[in-house]
Amino acid sequence: MFRAVLTDRLQAAFSAAGLALPEGFTPAVVIASDTRFGDYQSNAAMVLGKQLKANPRALAEQIKAALKVEDLCEKVTVDGPGFLNFTLSSPALAAKLGGIANDVQVGVPSVVKAKTIVVDFSAPNIAKPMHVGHIRSTFIGDSLARIARFIGHKVITDNHVGDWGTQFGMIIHGWKTQLDQAKLKADPIHELVSVYKAVNAATKADDAVLETCKSELVKLQQGDAENLAIWKECVRLTLEQLEKVYGTLDIKFDHYLGESFYNDALAPLVEDMLAQGIAQASEGAIVVMTDGSVKPEDDPFLIKEKDEWKAAPCIIRKSDGGFLYATTDLATIDYRVKEWQADEIWYVVGAPQQLHFRQVFAAAKRRGVTTLMTHIAFGSILGPDGKMFKTRSGETVGLLEVIEEAIERAREAADAKEQGLSDAEKDEIARVIGTGSVKYAELSQNRLTDYKFSWDKMLSLQGNTAPYLLNAYVRTRSIFRKLDGAVTLTSELTLTDPAERLLAIKLAQFAETTHDVLLDHKPNLLANYLFELANTYHSFYEACPVLKSEGTMRNTRLTLCEATSRVLKTGLGLLGIQTTERM
C-alpha cells in the first residue's frame, strides 16, 4: 500500500532530519483530497509545527530534504500552509499495476494478527416473512463478514434466528384451531402469518383467547410433545423458505443457532449470576444493576430523572420465572467465547437497541468476558411519512417482494438489448443485477443514517447503482473476449495518457479502502470507492482504445483492464454482489 510505505518513509525522514517527535505523534499520509496537488498528502508538518512552535512551511521543507522517496515519487512539493504533496512516479505505479493484475488478493495485504470474529446478523423471526427492515442487517453483516475474511481473519457467521418466544403461544393456538393445510403447503410462511395475525386480533377482543395462548406457550416451554412438534414444524418450514431467499441473495451462514438453542443454559446462567452477586432480586424479577464502576453518565444501568440518578436495570428473569432477550444474549456470548474462542463478536443490529447492548456487554464483562463485543448499529428504514416502518401494522414491504421486482426490472432491461442471449442466460443476468441493485442501494449509504425507503432508488438502473458498476466490469470482459490468443501481462508497462494514470492510481487505492472499511465497519466506503473506480474506468474506456492500440501501450491498457476487472469483481464480491460476463 502506497499510503503505508509513504508513512514509513516520512517517519524515517523525521529521524534523518533530527527532529524530536512529541509523545504519541505519528505522521499521517492520506490519499490527496485534491488531485491537482498530488496523489498523496501529509499535514504532518502543520501538526508538528503547532506542537514544536515552529514555522510549518520551513519544517515541511526540512522534512522534504530528508525524505528518500525517489523510487516511488516523481515529485514532492510543499504547498499552502505546509502540506507535503506526493506525486507517484510512472514506473512505481506501473509496477503496482502489474502486481494487482497478477495477484489473487489483487494487491490487498492480509492483517498481521488474524482474529476469530463472530458476526451476528440477519436474525429473522420464525413464522414471519423477512421485510425491508431485514435488508440492513443482512447486507451489512454479510459484507463485513466477507471483508474481514478476505483480509485474513477467521470469520464465523451465525444467524441468531428468533425461533423462541411469546409469539409461539399464539401460533400454536392458531395452528390447532384454524390452520388451512392446503394453504400451508402452498405458502407456509404466508399461512403462518395470517394465522398469527388472526389470533393476535382475537386476543385483543377476547381475554379468554389470550389466556389460552399463554397456556399453550407454557406447555411448549415445559416440553409438551404435541406443542413441541408443532413448534419444530414451524421452524423447519420457515427455515426452508429462508434458505431459498438466502440462496437467491447468495448469502451463507456457518451456523443457525437460534434462541431456542440456548434454552437449557438460561436457568443456570441466572443462578450463576446471582451466586456471583452480579444479579439481584428486584420487584420479583432478577435484574442486573449498576456496580458503580463507571461515571453515572456512562453507566448503562442508570438514568437521570429530575436531577437524580435512578436505576435502569437489565432484567434477566421475569417475576413469573420466564427469561428474556438479554438472558439469551448472555448465554450466547458464553457459547461463542467458550466454543469458538471468539476474539471479537460483531452485532449487526439496529440503532434502537443500543441501550440493550450496552447493558448486555457490561453484564458480560462483569462475568469475566474479555472478548471485544461491538454493536454495529444502523439507522432505520423509514416509510414515505418519514417514520419507521412498523412490522405489525402491515405497513412494511416484504423483502422478497423488493427482490422480485428488482429482478423483473433488470430482466426487462436485458430483454430490450437484443444481443442473442438465451432465456436462461438472461434470467441469471437479471438475478445478479436485480439482487445487486438492492444490495448496492443499501451498502452505498452510511449505515448510521436513517433513510426513506424508495422503490426508485432500490431499482434504478442508471447513475450510482449496481448496474453502473457491473457495466464497467462487463466492458472489461468484452475486451478480453474479443482478444485473439493468450496475453502476457508481464512485459514493460508505460503510463502515458492522463486517463491511464488516473485509473492506475484509483486501482492502487483498493487496498487502502478495503482495510479502512473495517476501522468503522462501514461498507459504504468500499461502495463509494468502487463507484469512483467504475467512473474512472468508463472515462478511460471512452478516451483510450485498447484493442486498436499497439505495443507497450496496448499491453499497458490491457493490464489496466485486467486489473480493473479483478478489482471490480473482488470488490463487488466483498459487498456480496456477484458479476456477469455480459449484460
Add this chain to the structure above:
RNA sequence: GCACCCGUAGCUCAGUGGAUAGAGCAGUGGAUUUCUAAUCCUCUGGUCGCAGGUUCGAUCCCUGCCGGGUGCGCCA
C-alpha cells in the same frame, strides 16, 4: 424528564480538523455507423439547521438553542 442518532444543492444522499464542500436523480447542451450508450463530456444549482467557543485552520471538535427520529422494568 434523561440518553442516543440525525439536520449538507429542488429531491435522495456522500464527505473530512485542512487547500475552491461532492455525487446521483431532476433540469441544460453536446458525443456513437461502439473494444456493449445500463456509457462519456458541458452547464445550472449550497448561509453545510441557528448562535457562541476551541484552533494557524471548523461543515467536522465543545456548549447552548431549534427541528426530526429512536430508546428508557418484566416483548424480541
